[in-house]
Amino acid sequence: MRIFFLGTSAGVPTRDRNVSCVAVRRGGELLLFDVGEGAQRQLIKAGLGLKTKTKIFITHMHGDHLVGLLALLQTFSLAGREDPMLVFGPEKVAAFINSNLEMMGVRPTFPIQMHTLSDGFVQENGEYVIRALRTRHSTETYALSLEEKQRPGKFDPEKAKSLKIPVTLWRNLQKGERVTVGEREIDPRLVVSEPRKGRKIVISSDTYPIDAMVRFAEGADVLIHESTYGEDHLDKTEKNLHSSAGQAALIASRALVRLLVLTHFSTRYNDLSALVKEARRVFPRVVAARDFMVVTVAYP
Amino acid sequence: MRIFFLGTSAGVPTRDRNVSCVAVRRGGELLLFDVGEGAQRQLIKAGLGLKTKTKIFITHMHGDHLVGLLALLQTFSLAGREDPMLVFGPEKVAAFINSNLEMMGVRPTFPIQMHTLSDGFVQENGEYVIRALRTRHSTETYALSLEEKQRPGKFDPEKAKSLKIPVTLWRNLQKGERVTVGEREIDPRLVVSEPRKGRKIVISSDTYPIDAMVRFAEGADVLIHESTYGEDHLDKTEKNLHSSAGQAALIASRALVRLLVLTHFSTRYNDLSALVKEARRVFPRVVAARDFMVVTVAYP
Numbered sequence: 001m002r003i004f005f006l007g008t009s010a011g012v013p014t015r016d017r018n019v020s021c022v023a024v025r026r027g028g029e030l031l032l033f034d035v036g037e038g039a040q041r042q043l044i045k046a047g048l049g050l051k052t053k054t055k056i057f058i059t060h061m062h063g064d065h066l067v068g069l070l071a072l073l074q075t076f077s078l079a080g081r082e083d084p085m086l087v088f089g090p091e092k093v094a095a096f097i098n099s100n101l102e103m104m105g106v107r108p109t110f111p112i113q114m115h116t117l118s119d120g121f122v123q124e125n126g127e128y129v130i131r132a133l134r135t136r137h138s139t140e141t142y143a144l145s146l147e148e149k150q151r152p153g154k155f156d157p158e159k160a161k162s163l164k165i166p167v168t169l170w171r172n173l174q175k176g177e178r179v180t181v182g183e184r185e186i187d188p189r190l191v192v193s194e195p196r197k198g199r200k201i202v203i204s205s206d207t208y209p210i211d212a213m214v215r216f217a218e219g220a221d222v223l224i225h226e227s228t229y230g231e232d233h234l235d236k237t238e239k240n241l242h243s244s245a246g247q248a249a250l251i252a253s254r255a256l257v258r259l260l261v262l263t264h265f266s267t268r269y270n271d272l273s274a275l276v277k278e279a280r281r282v283f284p285r286v287v288a289a290r291d292f293m294v295v296t297v298a299y300p
Numbered sequence: 301m302r303i304f305f306l307g308t309s310a311g312v313p314t315r316d317r318n319v320s321c322v323a324v325r326r327g328g329e330l331l332l333f334d335v336g337e338g339a340q341r342q343l344i345k346a347g348l349g350l351k352t353k354t355k356i357f358i359t360h361m362h363g364d365h366l367v368g369l370l371a372l373l374q375t376f377s378l379a380g381r382e383d384p385m386l387v388f389g390p391e392k393v394a395a396f397i398n399s400n401l402e403m404m405g406v407r408p409t410f411p412i413q414m415h416t417l418s419d420g421f422v423q424e425n426g427e428y429v430i431r432a433l434r435t436r437h438s439t440e441t442y443a444l445s446l447e448e449k450q451r452p453g454k455f456d457p458e459k460a461k462s463l464k465i466p467v468t469l470w471r472n473l474q475k476g477e478r479v480t481v482g483e484r485e486i487d488p489r490l491v492v493s494e495p496r497k498g499r500k501i502v503i504s505s506d507t508y509p510i511d512a513m514v515r516f517a518e519g520a521d522v523l524i525h526e527s528t529y530g531e532d533h534l535d536k537t538e539k540n541l542h543s544s545a546g547q548a549a550l551i552a553s554r555a556l557v558r559l560l561v562l563t564h565f566s567t568r569y570n571d572l573s574a575l576v577k578e579a580r581r582v583f584p585r586v587v588a589a590r591d592f593m594v595v596t597v598a599y600p
Contacts, residue, residue, distance in 0.1 A: 012375050013341040019371075037371040038338035041313040063374040063404045067367065071319075071337040074363040075312050096403050103396050104363045105439055139405055 001026045001148075001199055001297040003222060003261075005289040006042035007034075010228045010242070010264045011064050017291050018042050019064035020264060022203055022224060024146065027127065030054045033144060033203045039068030040075060046292055050075060057117075057130075058089030059205035060141035061096070069093075070100050077109050084111040088123070088130075090140045091116045117142045128198065133216040135207030137241045143205050143216060148198025152176070160191045199297050202257075206264065208237060209247040217255040221297050224289070225251060227262035230275045245275035249282035258300070263289040301326045301448075301499055301597040303522060303561075305589040306342035307334075310528045310542070310564045311364050317591050318342050319364035320564060322503055322524060324446065327427065330354045333444060333503045339368030340375060346592055350375060357417075357430075358389030359505035360441035361396070369393075370400050377409050384411040388423070388430075390440045391416045417442045428498070433516040435507030437541045443505050443516060448498025452476070460491045499597050502557075506564065508537060509547040517555040521597050524589070525551060527562035530575045545575035549582035558600070563589040 002025045009017035019036030023043065030052045032039070043050065050072070058066055069087070076085065085108075087093060094114045101108065115123065119142075122130040127149060132142040155174045165186060169179045173188045180186070202217040204225040217223045228242035237244050243251075245262055252260035260283055262275060269275060272288040279286045287293075302325045309317035319336030323343065330352045332339070343350060350372070358366055369387075376385065385408075387393060394414040401408065415423065419442075422430040427449060432442040455474045465486060469479045473488045480486070502517040504525040517523045528542035537544050543551075545562055552560035560583055562575060569575060572588040579586045587593075 011378055012371075013344065015345050018341065037368070038341060041318065041338060044313065045315050061404055063370050063406065066404065067370050068337070070363055070367050071312075078311060092403050096400070099399050099403075100396070103392050103399075104361055104366065106363065 003295040004046050005293045006046060007036050008263045008289045008291055010266050012267055014267050023048055032056045034059050034065040035068035035072060036064045037067040040071045055086045057144055058093050060139050061090055061092050074106050077106050081110045084113050086113050088115045088117055133212055135205060136210050137206045141205050145202040147200040150195040150198055153193035153195050156191050197300055208241040209243045209251055213251050214254045217257055220257040222259050223252050223257040224261045224263055226264035227275060228264055228266050231278050245279040246282055249279035249286060253283040260286040261289050303595040304346050305593045306346060307336050308563045308589045308591055310566050312567055314567050323348055332356045334359055334365040335368035335372060336364045337367040340371045355386045357444055358393050360439050361390055361392050374406050377406050381410045384413050386413050388415045388417055433512055435505060436510050437506045441505050445502040447500040450495040450498055453493035453495050456491050497600055508541040509543045509551055513551050514554040517557055520557040522559050522595060523552050523557040524561045524563055526564035527575060528564055528566050531578055545579040546582055549579035553583040560586040561589050
């Protein structure tokens with residue numbers, strides 16, 4: 001699982017930073033968390049094709065998280081995509097898509113499946129669960145988590161050989177079934193290790209620091225938390241319902257995450273070293289995102 | 301007058317080319333002709349502030365010419381702009397702006413004055429006239445021309461001195477008035493040259509080559525004509541209602557323009573040398589636009 005930071009500026013782009021977009025590549029899928037204006041071109045520059053299975057999550061209706069959707073849908077149509085496109089977001093996203101495609105004269109060549117976000121469970125498949133958490137921001141906004149399911153334990157072929165278990169039965173043991181060899185009944189736990197934990201990543205989106213984020217992000221391998229300001233503008237976090245670097249670090253510390261990535265920086269910060277320093281005083285495992293940074297999430 | 305090419309790719313951006321946007325800086329004003337997705341960031345990268353008097357012209361409702369409007373209006377609002385913003389475009393642009401600003405929760409801090417484009421006269425002030433020409437494209441689309449008014453002729457102070465005309469009367473002569481010196485009546489043409497031609501630039505927007513463009517672009521200092529294809533895809537010009545490099549050159553040649561700038565290239569052309577060569581066979585004074593190219597338009 002690799003996380004591509006494609007837009008790390010808050011509100012307005014800069015020369016070096018585009019507006020919000022995080023792309024997650026996982027098992028042949030591309031998951032996009034917010035698509036601010038220009039997300040499409042950032043994807044092209046990052047070498048991420050638009051041809052893979054793609055799901056799009058819109059955390060809220062602010063333009064710098066949303067507008068890139070229009071060009072993406074237009075491009076998918078120009079390319080003649082046929083696979084359904086899943087779009088998750090607040091209820092208004094459907095109207096945003098429908099009214100704009102009509103005004104722009106785009107007839108999608110593929111079905112768009114809209115899923116309205118609400119607090120709690122969002123989606124699951126055999127491999128992972130997506131959950132949402134309503135944050136505290138100036139409009140309906142959701143943090144999102146992707147949590148992989150447990151993987152089966154690791155099979156130990158040497159152990160199986162030493163126990164003289166025929167190869168034809170290995171598969172059953174791997175599935176967790178008991179098997180019988182001669183008169184012996186073999187417990188799968190003899191040759192298969194404990195189920196292994198999956199990976200978990202959490203994207204805070206825009207939010208004032210909230211206690212609920214601690215439980216939501218608990219034990220995450222990567223917490224991507226907004227850090228619009230530093231302690232030099234703490235007053236603004238409350239006024240504009242955003243977080244400071246130190247506030248994000250406190251969440252990370254309480255949630256016992258493996259890595260905190262700060263992002264969504266106000267354009268007033270050209271140099272982020274003060275923000276990183278501020279966070280590091282509270283939580284040591286922190287980096288500031290920059291556009292085109294890639295984080296590979298290893299198994300814990 | 302300087303022309304900034306901020307987006308030269310057709311339909312979809314590439315690593316090197318963003319979608320359509322031409323910015324014209326003239327006498328303290330910034331005129332934007334189309335604002336495809338990401339236009340705002342291109343303006344920032346080109347060092348063009350958003351604080352000057354700005355007029356925006358949308359030639360048609362295709363996303364790659366239009367979508368950048370949303371982020372621009374959001375940013376102007378974040379910056380607390382108060383000056384009115386003039387937006388020219390097809391009738392639907394008003395609905396596009398209003399519905400999106402409402403969905404995105406943006407309350408503009410400035411009045412947006414919408415002007416619907418139609419064939420012919422668009423706007424004039426003391427210095428220039430803007431005209432529109434309906435092109436031949438898959439949706440209602442307009443080419444636009446900016447034509448400066450004649451400037452008064454040049455006053456020749458040496459000649460005026462030699463004719464012993466008192467300095468107090470020079471201003472009247474400059475304005476084209478006859479003056480009396482002693483018993484002599486002085487014709488202003490004796491000391492003021494012929495009125496000087498203003499500059500003219502024309503932007504074709506998206507179009508199949510049309511005869512009407514020849515008259516519309518007649519004598520232009522710069523004709524910016526779309527050149528989506530080369531002669532290798534002539535069939536596509538008719539099918540998709542676009543032009544080839546050679547077709548654009550033929551228009552330029554018939555309209556006797558000073559310079560032809562090709563733009564709006566299909567993403568299939570990484571190397572544009574074949575397109576320039578094709579155009580040059582028909583019309584010699586031609587360049588291919590690239591992003592961040594600047595053309596300074598001198599007086600003829």
